[in-house]
Amino acid sequence: MPTWRCVKQCGACCHLDPTDRPDLEDYLLSTELALYLSMVGDDGWCVHFDKATRECSVYDDRPRFCRVEPDVFQDLFGVEPTELNDFAIACCQEQIEGVYGDRSLEQLRFEREVGIGPISNIDL
Incomplete structure (x- = not known):
């Protein structure tokens, strides 16, 4: 199961x-919306996203809306905890496709990692 x-x-x-x-x-409170908008750089990427390492520089202290957790998704989107897994997978697939493309390396890696893509010996 993915x-x-x-x-x-x-x-x-x-x-x-x-x-x-x-x-x-x-779905964001006005204070969260203001924080979200303040995090958007001129190029549309989060100002905390390190493009060299492709990691979040504030991951441990990231805002609530950046967290994939049952209570957050239930509060923000009305997603029941039992539905979170499938919802999060679908959200990631859609976002990755929009940013990188539907057959991008990122999409293939994501699908493999969550268990919906082909398993191979090739290190993506």
Whole structure:
């Protein structure tokens, strides 16, 4: 069974361009929306995303809306904890496709890591 997990050095979720997420006001509190918008760099990427390492520089202290946790997704999106795994997988696939492409290395790595892609000896 596919199981969601964050795949290191992907960073697709760090592409925060608000034009890609027109419904931000529907699920973020006004203070969270202000924080979100303050994190968007000129290129649409989070200012905390280190493009060289492809990792978040504030991961341990990242905002609530950057966390894939049952209580956060239930509060923000109305996703029941039992539905979180499938919802998170679908969200990641959509975001990775939008940022990198549907057959990108990032998409292939994600699918392999969560258990929905082909398993091979090739280190993606």
